[in-house]
Amino acid sequence: MVKKFEAGTFDVIVVGAGHAGVEAGLAAARMGAKTLMLTINLDMVAFMPCNPSVGGPAKGIVVREIDALGGQMGRTIDKTHIQMRMLNTGKGPAVRALRAQADKVLYQQDMKETIENEPNITLLQAMVEELIIEDGECTGVVSKTGAVYRAKTTIITAGTFLRGEVIIGDLKYSSGPNNQQPSIGLADHLRGLGFDIVRFKTGTPPRVNSQTIDYSKTEIQPGDDVPRAFSYETTEFITDQLPCWLTYTNEVTHTIIDENLHRSAMYSGMIKGTGPRYCPSIEDKVVRFNDKPRHQIFLEPEGRNTKEVYVQGLSTSLPEDVQQKLLASIPGLEKAQMMRAGYAIEYDAIVPTQLWPTLETKKIKNLYTAGQINGTSGYEEAAGQGLMAGINAARRAFNQEEVILSRSDAYIGVLIDDLVTKGTNEPYRLLTSRAEYRLLLRHDNADLRLKDIGFNIGLVSNESYDRFNGKKELIDAEINRLKAVMIKPDQKTQDLLADIGSSQLKDGIRGSDLLRRPEITYNHIKELSPADADLPFEVEEQVEIQIKYEGYIEKSLQQVDKLKKMENKKIPEGIDYDAITGIASEARQKLRDVRPLSIAQASRISGVNPADISILLVYIEQGKIAKVSGQ
């Protein structure tokens, strides 16, 4: 046993400097909290153990939300990507999403530098072994070297490190991702504290040397021509982009897999953890969809100053020699030199229904968990949670009220609500279909949804907020103008309409009504009736979306209204579910476990049916009436 020694007192301690940890630490520090960040290896801050990309459907919107709230992910990726693309441009505005290919190394460097430059953060390499618990409250942590750090609140963001085990074929060894040290002491400590733990699994494909790829046999996938950015703060855009490349597996690849299936960890029964359905290994894909003649393989550079290329689509835990053969069977990769083998990793995650919607644990006060440790998967999911945990931990340290995003505020709200209300039986990934109000949760309006919150909690600067308010005024003014302005059926108008195959006007028409025609865009309107001054693109975009889809937006808002009513029906903290007659026993059990904060949350718990909700409502109202009559 090493001798323990007092090593400092802080407002907030963040254990881990992965994607959850960095957002948590930066948020807490920027809100004024004296923050300590501890991580196993300082060279691996904000490391991306899997694909070199940030964003995509749903996830990209999370990055925008993080940015609107004053988080870091968007700003860093804007500076460090090798290409960006807007996805789903052919569909409606609600599902547009930005995705960047990251330069992994630059991303890490920028993130580390940002943290180092943050005056309120102390960044330190240390392996945390246990927590200090006093009277059911977490008051600090102890490192492997005996250092005792104390703080008002603590956030654990240990990712896939807890009792991590790497699996390649029939080889299995104790390790964190990418051969980093696993975190075993802390994992055992958490079990010892009585947390419910599940074993999850995920995997990553091999990396190959770019110089050994024959790109002529692949299709090029360039970035967008238009400069793009995640952050509302970004003013400088990267124009020099690198392409990705597309190739395919084939019958030969599939035969190799079939013949070696018995050597795969997945099928030999060596892996016990539950893997995510949406990131199947190549062996999974071939087995489950054996009628598919080929699967897509994207070749993604890991950065500008490295030759490593990520082979997306080939995630596998087959033995190394088989991986080599697989690669050789794929057009363009015949001579590819594998630089790192793909592997699967198993790890401990805590059952997230043990958390409040603030991400504080119910069991231990002032202890928060965020990121993959909570059963999610993905950098953006981790970052979103990290940010919210950081905000709430700092606010707790300052005795301020908690901040919880609703399902109608943000994808981050959907994510956290799903986790703490329903739990998850596989690593959880955000999908657009998880958001019932996705028309409101768009890429384009993340600032309109969240900037106020970000400003009020002190994460958005005055300058940024002023700019935002200016934009808002322009949007409102232009919408009002279009609702009032009449467009006359003169020659110019009729010609333009004829040009784009839109029917001719009989009378004058309001600008907003004309814009509602599916084939008309704001640019057409602008030609017929220009605004007083040239408007920024984001303003025009908002005006177009808000007018064009007003009816649908209105419908969603009505549903949100109903949700809000249910959310406003709070369930008292000390409620005794055993004392309520009539609730079915399964529902009673679930309610006791989840301890929902509102009727809305209660009604989303599976196994709690409408009758139970009615009874709960009656009970709560009864409490109110009792109080009134007791006065």
Next chain:
Amino acid sequence: MEFDTIAAISTPMGEGAIAIVRLSGDEAFAIADRVFRGMGGKQLESVPSHTIHYGHIVEPSTSAVVEEVMVSVMKGPKTFTREDVIEINCHGGLVTVNQVLQLLLKQGARLAEPGEFTKRAFLNGRIDLSQAEAVMDLIRAKTDRAMSVAMGQMEGRLSKLVQSLRQEILEILAQVEVNIDYPEYDDVEEMTLSMMTEKSAYVRSELQKLLRTSEQGKILRDGLSTVIIGRPNVGKSSLLNSLVHENKAIVTDVPGTTRDVIEEYVNVRGVPLKLVDTAGIRETEDIVERIGVERSRKVLKEADLILLVLNHAEELSEEDRRLFEAVKGMDFIVIVNKTDLPQSLNIDEVKELAAHHPLVATSLLKEQGVDELEEAIASLFFAGSLDAKDSTYVSNSRHIALLHQALQTIEEAIGGAEMGTPVDMVQIDLRRTWEILGEIIGDTVQESLIDQLFSQFCLGK
């Protein structure tokens, strides 16, 4: 008041063949006024509280009359729920009552949950604390009943149809979601608006078909099981034919014509009946007839309502008395048939055997007394004494209401698609349709969409 306005069909106790559509909430008067046409154009909103008004319920867009009604207007808080309450008294049977309900739902009322009127009564302080527990039991019981009916229907035709429609929609949804969440995935055809319109139109036509059959009462597959019994040749098959308004059963003057059990579905004054004609029950040597008789006895055990037929032209026989024995403790109506023939039956004795059960005289040959019989069946039903099956009726009106809502949302989806609205927005209405249909079979779990996504398509990095 924070509550929205709710509506439901509520059947009063002991008031005969009348069904009431009840509305409660802030908007109750306004909503009712949109479909009610009273004498001299009077507005329910401006009449005194606790008054009753004669008039018609009309479809507001066409002014077509749906039902002749009496409407009670009761202003809160002196009402059961303490909210403004409207009660529309209808007599035209299930179909018209449902139409009235649908009109109200279209005008902005929401279909009430089971037990919701009572719940509001409590929440609004109408019921005091000591009654709270009773209310909880009531909610539990009502919801469980609605649930058990839904479960019962799980096996049924409606449920199968609804499930297959949901699956149809789910596949469209999953395909759209895949297009959105995996834009680079090359193997899924891009769901286009025209594909969406085509598939939605199919769902629409199926929903319309379902609703049409519901209007004929045929959807109510598990209506009241109503068994006609009686000695051979008393006119059982004739009775079935006249209730069905069709010659479904063979009628001859040979006793023992009906050898097996015949079933027909019919809607009598809004009451869904599964009519069962039986082989006349008597001791017999004929094997075929005996099997029929055995089955008749079995059917009898499962009956909700018995129509016991006697012959006016013959004296009460031992067999008749045994039939009275057999139906003891069950709901039955005694029918004295062939009143056109000279009387031999001792009516006083029959009345005594019938006790409090209804007694109706008919001449099926002359088509007399059938109205009275229908009346008797309906009032038994609406008086609530046929309680066990009351839930079928309530839940069916619920289902029909939901089917109408589903139809409306799918029409919005099709409308949107035809307008050229982006696929992912049309999806919103489609998804709503899927959810509403889910309410019919008690399944609104969101995960199933995600399950569908990953089982149908090979996705991932």
